[in-house]
Amino acid sequence: xxxxxxxxxxxxxxxxxxxxxxxxxxxxxxxxxxxxxxxxxxxxxxxxxxxxxxxxxxxxxxxxxxxxxxxxxxxxxxxxxxxxxxxxxxxxxxxxxxxxxxxxxxxxxxxxxxxxxxxxxxxxxxx
Numbered sequence: 505x506x507x508x509x510x511x512x513x514x515x516x517x518x519x520x521x522x523x524x525x526x527x528x529x530x531x532x533x534x535x536x537x538x539x540x541x542x543x544x545x546x547x548x549x550x551x552x553x554x555x556x557x558x559x560x561x562x563x564x565x566x567x568x569x570x571x572x573x574x575x576x577x578x579x580x581x582x583x584x585x586x587x588x589x590x591x592x593x594x595x596x597x598x599x600x601x602x603x604x605x606x607x608x609x610x611x612x613x614x615x616x617x618x619x620x621x622x623x624x625x626x627x628x629x630x631x
Contacts, residue, residue, distance in 0.1 A: 509552075509559055514545040521545070531569065535576060538567045539585065549580040582606055584613025592617035601625045 505520060506513030521541045528534040546562030553559050567576040573590040586606065592615075594600070602620035 509547045510556070511559065514547075518545045531572060535567055535569060539565060539576070539578065542567075577606075579606060582612065586613055586616045589615055589617050593620065 506516050542565045549561045564579040574587050576587040578585045601623050603623035604620050
């Protein structure tokens with residue numbers, strides 16, 4: 505299989521992985537499989553091609569489990585998977601704006617819904 509960091513090579517690997525992977529019935533196994541497949545096609549941290557500035561390191565991966573209402577996330581600088589149980593956060597209109605700081609002690613992995621902190625809303629550049 506192609507082994508470079510080019511988008512075409514990574515697409516071929518992803519296509520093969522998706523066809524070859526078993527269909528897991530267990531939710532935990534399915535999430536782990538998706539993360540594993542994404543890691544196998546990501547661009548390792550620090551790798552780039554000076555002739556192709558559009559190719560850069562994969563900095564994060566997200567998996568959303570719509571049935572369980574969970575948002576999973578991992579980053580190149582935080583080796584653990586964190587997730588948010590969306591039933592535990594207020595996403596209603598007018599809810600308080602919050603943020604989650606990753607890569608700090610105490611936010612290393614696992615379910616982090618209770619670790620969100622109050623934040624100022626994002627200011628858009630254009631109206």
